[in-house]
Amino acid sequence: MALGYLLAGALRAPAGSGGHEMLLLKELVVGLVVILFAAWYYWQAGFLPTHSADPLGAAALPRLLAVAMILFGLAHMVVSYFRCNRLEEDDEPDPLEGAARTWGNLRIVGVILLTGVYMYLVEPLGYTISTCAYLLLLTLLLGARSVSGLALSSIGVTTALVLLFAKFLGVLVPQGFVEQLILH
Secondary structure: OHHHHHHHHHHOOOOOOOOHHHHHHHHHHHHHHHHHHHHHHHHHHOOOOOOOOOOOOOOHHHHHHHHHHHHHHHHHHHHHHHHHHHHHHOOOOOOOHHHHHHHHHHHHHHHHHHHHHHHHHHHHHOHHHHHHHHHHHHHHHOOOOOHHHHHHHHHHHHHHHHHHHHHHOOOOOOOOHHHHHHHO
């Protein structure tokens, strides 16, 4: 019901409000796509095999993630609606808006490219080195500036993940020379 009100509000936007109604419509469509994908994901999780030893079943975590995606999609739509209404009230053009949007789009492209490089290098370099470098570069790309603190935190997080997954949970991680030192 709330989704219908949001979409109806986007379609009834005043004609003289610049590009705000089109921006709102785009943002609402993004939220709707996320919700539809999450609903499909939730449905697909029901086809996972079940085991008698697992009381929650294999579908529990994917379904929990799907519910979280639905909630984030709804939140995105509501925040976009109020943000676009606020933009209509304050019709002064921001001279830095285009530059900020361009920088944000470049960051998104950078994250996608960096993730692709990480996926390619995790096998030859091993999990520890590639994940450490990935976390460091990703946080720098997203705007953090304390390189020494980032380096220490990426080493700490990566080591904790290796120990958690490989040592305690028995999940195999791509082996490099660092994993040989940590795990043996």
